Amino acid sequence: MKPGLFSFFNRVGAWVLLLFLVTPALIAIPVSLTPKRFLSMPQGEYSLRHFEKLFTSEEWLSSFFQSGVIALSCSALATLLGTLCAIGLWRVSSRYSELVRAFLLLPLIIPQIISAMAFYRLWIPLGLLDSYAGLILAHTILAAPMVLITVSASLATFDPKLEQASKNLGASNWTTMRRVILPSIRPGVFAGALFAFILSWDEIVVTLFISKYSVYTLPRRMWNGIRENTDPTVAAAAVILIAITLIAFAVSAILSRRNAPAQAE
Amino acid sequence: MQALNRHIHTGWLIIAPLLLMVVALYLGPILNILWLSVTDPEPGFGNYAKLTEGDALIRIVWTTVRICIITTVFSVIFGYSIAYAMVHCHQRQKTYMLTLLLVSFWISILVRTFAWLMLLGRKGLVNVTLEDIGLVAEPIAFMRNELGVLIGMVHYMIPYAVLPLLVSMQSIDQRVMDASRNLGASGSQTFWRVYLPMTMPGLVASTLLVFILSLGFYVTPAVLGGGKVLMVAEYISVQLLVTLKWGTAAMLAAIMLFGVLAMLWIMSRFMKLSTVFGGAAR
Structure with missing residues (x-):
């Protein structure tokens, strides 16, 4: 198809939509710089007091820490179990294993409320309510x-032949896994670990439902702030979260760019 | 062990940990909830009968379905436009577009909901700006109504709508469209009669995916609806955490679950489920 008028307008529309997707979040930046004690747009004056409060408040710091611990543990555990399972399913490759694969994807698609x-x-x-173990497992x-x-x-x-070759050359299952399979699926493992981290870090x-007092993650504290709708510290936290997102995105883009030529060789 | 190996592939040994964990800690309680829906507070279909008595529950279900349908229609139309533009532009522009799409995908749902709260309130940036330039005399009520919920939900769902469409459009052979033009079809005929039907699997997948994700959506309706727009997910949470009525909540969850599974089944007719999520099985 020739790029006609329709195509041109559609492209402009698509850019507008994409900007609509990204820009609203940026409002957190001016709101976080307000010198007032309540949520408002700054009128000419700016102040960093809400960032100062964020980084000196025991509550917010402990939430950052708790979310970090939970997300790191969840990422490690999910990556271990998920990678093993993916390799197992790939090895078995039968009708049953495809059924199991479909079943294991369910937690991703079943509504979160359920x-x-x-x-x-x-x-x-099980007595896991309001505990680190409960949140990490979930x-x-x-x-x-x-x-x-x-x-x-x-x-x-x-290429499954590589696995065969490694075994024919006398490597054990474990050596094959560690020296042949794992190095070649490293990009997928890293990507999975990153996604798992973000999912947990952002889960609300x-x-x-399963946390109350003793475990109070960052999303939980933000949720509270949003519901109360008064304290601008939430805006400062939102800015920090946006910054973390952008950094993580840049890191993953660089990693995938570094991996792409390696795979092409 | 050797004898066992002959019957069962050793691969199952490393599948087992995750499988057992999901069965015990996830499938188990879900089945328990389905069971509760017909046994709590007393055995029978009393919970389901509540849907026909009085109209409070039916209204919640209807609100949920209506909001989800509207969200899905808008998200898929917008998503189609974005995916189409991405497939039909230069590589460099496509990279920029994909970056914006993924960044928005990654920004925390709480940050985005907070942003809408700041933008859409009575004294929010949107209303203040509109009043300043004199477009409106009274602030527009964006929040505590369905409009606010819809804005927040469409905004969240668009990236989910784009991804399956992108997969589907990228697999189309451009020469088919050239052939259609050479045979005398106009640009719009080619689009409606050739291109659109060829993207149908992606369209169906994207529609069902967005609809399923909207059904159980909790955060945005709860905040932007401000208690005025009650959807199933929020109602369930109130039943469990405030009034402690498991039966009714379990019934609503069961209906939602069966609805989702039915849609997944339809979706699997059109597209491999793992493709929808961006990965691919061997």
């Missing part, structure tokens, strides 16, 4: 499918 109900229901008798179950997807995508381009619905 997942939250399920965890809440089971965590009560987030891991939600995040492992992500790892499964990214690692499976990497495995799809891996399940967290609202």
Whole structure:
């Protein structure tokens, strides 16, 4: 098709839509710089007091720390279980394994509110409510499918003959896994770990149900701030979160660019 | 062990940890909830009968379905436009577009909801700007109504709508369109009669994906609806955390779950599910 008038207008429309997707979040920046004690747009005067409060408040700092611990543990656990499972499914490759794969993707697509109900229901008798272990386990179950997807995508381009060759040359299963399979699916494993981290770091619905006082993650504190709708510290936290997102995005872009030529060789 | 190996592939040994964990800690309680929907507070279909008595519950279900349908229609139309533009432009421009799309995908839902709160309130930036330039005399009510919920939800869902469409459009052979033009079809005929039907699998996948994700959406309706727009997800959370009525909540969850599974089944007729999520099985 020739790029006609329609195509041109559509492209302009698409750019407008894409800007609509990204720009609203930026309003957090001016709001966070307001010198007032309540949420407002700054009128000519700017102040960093809300950032100062964010980084000196015990509550916010402990939430940053707790979210970090939970997201890192969840990412590690989900990456371990998800990668092993993806390799297993890739090895088996039968009708049953495809069924299992479809089943394991369910936590990703089942509405979060139902997942939250399920965890809440089971965590009560198990005594896992409001504990690190409870949150880490729940987030891991939600995040492992992500790892499964990214690692499976990497495995799809891996030549199974290499595995055979390694075994024929006398390597054990474990050596083959460590020296042959893992190095070639590394991009998928890293991507999965990153996605799992973000999922946990940003998770709110399940967290609202299964945490209360002793574990108070960053999204939970932001949720509270948003509901109360008065304290501008929330805006400062939002700015920090946007900055973290952009940094993570840049890192992953650089990593994937570095990996792309390596794969082409 | 050797004897076992002959019957069961060793691969299952490393599948087992995750599989067992999901079955025990996820599938188990979900089945328990389905069971609760017909046993709590008393055995029978009393919970389901509540849907026909009185109109409070039915209204919540209807509000949810209506908002989800409107969200889906807008997200898929906008998503189609973005995906189309991305496939039909130069590589460099496409990279920029993809970057914007993914950045918005990655920004925390809480940050975005907070931003809408600041923008759409009575004294929010949008209303203040509109009043300053004299477009409106009274602030427009964007929040605490369905309009606000819709703005927030469409904004969140657009990237999800784009991704399956992008996969589908990228796999189309451009020469088919050239052939159509050579055979005398006009540009719009080629689009409506050749291009659109060829992207149908992506369109169906994207529609169902957005609809499913909208159904259980909690954060944006709860904040931007401000208690005025009650959807199923928020109602469930109130039932569980405030009034402690598991039966009704379980019934609503069961209906939602079966609806989602039915749609997933339809979706799997059109597209491999793992492709929708950006990965690919072997």
